Amino acid sequence: xxxxxxxxxxxxxxxxxxxxxxxxxxxxxxxxxxxxxxxxxxxxxxxxxxxxxxxxxxxxxxxxxxxxxxxxxxxxxxxxxxxxxxxxxxxxxxxxxxxxxxxxxxxxxxxxxxxxxxxxxxxxxxxxxxxxxxxxxxxxxxxxxxxxxxxxxxxxxxxxxxxxxxxxxxxxxxxxxxxxxxxxxxxxxxxxxxxxxxxxxxxxxxxxxxxxxxxxxxxxxxxxxxxxxxxxxxxxxxxxxxxxxxxxxx
Amino acid sequence: xxxxxxxxxxxxxxxxxxxxxxxxxxxxxxxxxxxxxxxxxxxxxxxxxxxxxxxxxxxxxxxxxxxxxxxxxxxxxxxxxxxxxxxxxxxxxxxxxxxxxxxxxxxxxxxxxxxxxxxxxxxxxxxxxxxxxxxxxxxxxxxxxxxxxxxxxxxxxxxxxxxxxxxxxxxxxxxxxxxxxxxxxxxxxxxxxxxxxxxxxxxxxxxxxxxxxxxxxxxxxxxxxxxxxxxxxxxxxxxxxxxxxxxxx
Numbered sequence: 001x002x003x004x005x006x007x008x009x010x011x012x013x014x015x016x017x018x019x020x021x022x023x024x025x026x027x028x029x030x031x032x033x034x035x036x037x038x039x040x041x042x043x044x045x046x047x048x049x050x051x052x053x054x055x056x057x058x059x060x061x062x063x064x065x066x067x068x069x070x071x072x073x074x075x076x077x078x079x080x081x082x083x084x085x086x087x088x089x090x091x092x093x094x095x096x097x098x099x100x101x102x103x104x105x106x107x108x109x110x111x112x113x114x115x116x117x118x119x120x121x122x123x124x125x126x127x128x129x130x131x132x133x134x135x136x137x138x139x140x141x142x143x144x145x146x147x148x149x150x151x152x153x154x155x156x157x158x159x160x161x162x163x164x165x166x167x168x169x170x171x172x173x174x175x176x177x178x179x180x181x182x183x184x185x186x187x188x189x190x191x192x193x194x195x196x197x198x199x200x201x202x203x204x205x206x207x208x209x210x211x212x213x214x215x216x217x218x219x220x221x222x223x224x225x226x227x228x229x230x231x232x233x234x235x236x237x238x239x240x241x242x243x244x245x246x247x248x249x250x
Numbered sequence: 251x252x253x254x255x256x257x258x259x260x261x262x263x264x265x266x267x268x269x270x271x272x273x274x275x276x277x278x279x280x281x282x283x284x285x286x287x288x289x290x291x292x293x294x295x296x297x298x299x300x301x302x303x304x305x306x307x308x309x310x311x312x313x314x315x316x317x318x319x320x321x322x323x324x325x326x327x328x329x330x331x332x333x334x335x336x337x338x339x340x341x342x343x344x345x346x347x348x349x350x351x352x353x354x355x356x357x358x359x360x361x362x363x364x365x366x367x368x369x370x371x372x373x374x375x376x377x378x379x380x381x382x383x384x385x386x387x388x389x390x391x392x393x394x395x396x397x398x399x400x401x402x403x404x405x406x407x408x409x410x411x412x413x414x415x416x417x418x419x420x421x422x423x424x425x426x427x428x429x430x431x432x433x434x435x436x437x438x439x440x441x442x443x444x445x446x447x448x449x450x451x452x453x454x455x456x457x458x459x460x461x462x463x464x465x466x467x468x469x470x471x472x473x474x475x476x477x478x479x480x481x482x483x484x485x486x487x488x489x490x491x492x493x494x495x496x497x498x499x
Contacts, residue, residue: 004340011341032363090260097484099435102442102454105473108461112283113275184351191353196446196458203355207447210359218359225356233351237344 034216042220052205056224059190059202062118066125067186071179073126074133079163081134082141098131103189107197121198125189129182136178140171173244180236187229285470293467294475309451313369314441317376321433325381326426329388330414333422339389350382355443362448372444372452379440380433387429391422424494431487438480 016036022028023035034042046052081088103124110120148170152162168175194203202225209218269287276286285293297303332339358375365371399421403413419426445454453472460468 004337007337008341008345012345033360086260087264089257090264093261093485093488094264094481096488097435097481099432099439101477101480102439104443104446105457105469105476108466108469109284112279112466181351187351188353188355192355192443195355195358196443197461203353206356206359210362215363222356222360226352229352230348233348237347 031213031215034219038216039219039223042216043223046217046220052202052221052224055200055202055205058118058200059194062121062125062190062201063183063186065118066122066129066190067183069122069126070129070182070186071133074130074178074182075137075168075175077130078134078137078141079167082138088138095131095135103127104193104196107193121190121193121201124193125186128189129185132181132185133178136174136181137171140174141167143174144170173240173247176236176240176243180233180240183236184229184233187232191225281466283466285467289467290470290474294471297468297471303456306451306453306456309369310441310445310453313372313444313452314376314438316369317373317441318380318434318437320373320377321380321384321437322430324377325384325429325433326388326419328381329385329426329429330392330418330422332385333389333392334418339393343386343389346382346386350386354379354440355447358444358447367448367450372441372449375444376437376440380437383432383436384426384429387425387432388422391425391429392418395421424491424498427487427491427494431484431491434487435480435484442476 019028019033020035020037023030023033023038081091106127107120107124110123114120114123144167148166149162152166157165190201191203194201195207196203198204202221206218206221206225209215209221272287276284332342354375357378361374361378362371365374395418399417400413403417408416441452442454445452446458449455453476457469457472460466460472
């Protein structure tokens with residue numbers, strides 16, 4: 001690992017160590033925060049008991065469904081918008097202000113439409129994530145060199161084949177950036193909706209633990225989410241770096 | 251037709267299309283789940299005559315402005331520092347990116363436990379949402395400043411504070427404004443989420459309360475108000491953003 005990497009690890013490790021000492025010494029009260037080592041222990045116990053598995057499965061499946069819809073839909077809408085420049089110009093200010101809208105507000109409305117199920121949560125997460133995918137697809141398509149389109153025309157590819165064989169591979173790095181953001185936003189959308197308004201899932205479990213003064217359980221759950229999300233994001237980041245290296249370092 | 255007029259006309263058409271979809275949803279779902287555009291506007295007018303509404307609106311504005319101030323000033327100062335210090339920036343960037351993509355709602359209980367219920371918790375929550383994009387954009391802008399500008403500051407023996415104020419800030423301004431625009435949206439999001447959970451004041455609380463009482467009209471009216479205000483603010487910041495980028499580029 002590089003010097004910077006070690007330094008980073010040292011800072012994170014130091015911060016955790018400091019928290020541990022402050023908690024153990026009583027400078028941070030037990031009702032405010034439990035020591036990090038105790039969080040790990042509590043998480044281990046929770047996982048061993050197996051009562052969390054339902055919530056974990058529910059949250060992850062919602063995130064997976066929302067992420068898949070957002071990515072596939074975002075790519076399709078991006079390609080569609082790119083093909084309709086006039087419509088795109090009219091919609092673009094909306095795309096730019098999209099993240100100014102707190103989507104969780106729509107949850108009750110969506111319950112009215114879909115009933116009490118996982119669907120409203122998934123829709124909130126899709127609304128949250130899809131625009132990142134659309135914007136990145138558009139960014140990629142804007143940078144496709146004309147020669148690639150000419151190649152497609154020379155080979156007389158029809159529209160679906162042009163998209164599949166020429167455009168999508170050409171904009172792969174942009175798609176991956178969109179994919180990364182869409183995954184992160186799906187997580188945020190699902191967990192935030194669960195936290196505020198739902199009755200199941202990891203987000204709800206945290207809110208429930210907070211309301212019942214189960215501080216230890218609450219921190220264990222937070223740790224679980226932080227580890228889970230960071231692991232997934234890091235994996236995607238490394239994949240992206242590898243793809244970029246392969247593409248530009250030849 | 252004049253292209254500028256055509257563009258505004260297209261934008262208007264999209265707006266009308268959205269209103270039509272809204273009305274269609276209303277006809278499809280019925281009054282229990284959603285109120286029509288006309289009802290919503292009328293209800294908003296009725297709300298504006300009540301003192302209670304303004305108390306909540308001011309509570310949100312107060313919390314929002316405080317957290318925006320913290321996010322903007324803190325974000326720019328930290329961003330300038332991390333951008334100048336190469337090692338510090340390299341160390342901090344992945345950590346900040348990881349924090350950015352974390353669902354920060356999960357951390358709200360910690361903030362509540364530290365700050366207690368009330369204004370300070372909301373402000374802190376809004377600020378941690380908004381500060382990260384400001385830091386990231388400022389940092390990357392400072393890194394790409396032409397070295398000759400920084401050398402000039404050195405030659406003139408400007409103090410670090412003066413270098414930051416007279417050289418770095420103006421040179422990085424377009425990117426800083428982009429960061430502030432994103433920070434603005436996220437701060438608002440943070441404050442509203444903060445109000446929706448464990449709060450007794452603010453528009454977010456009003457919405458969550460209306461949800462609990464099944465008061466569809468109030469819920470829709472406040473929601474639409476928030477969306478329109480956030481949208482207008484964002485369009486204005488976007489225009490400023492474009493202008494600065496054009497001037498710089």
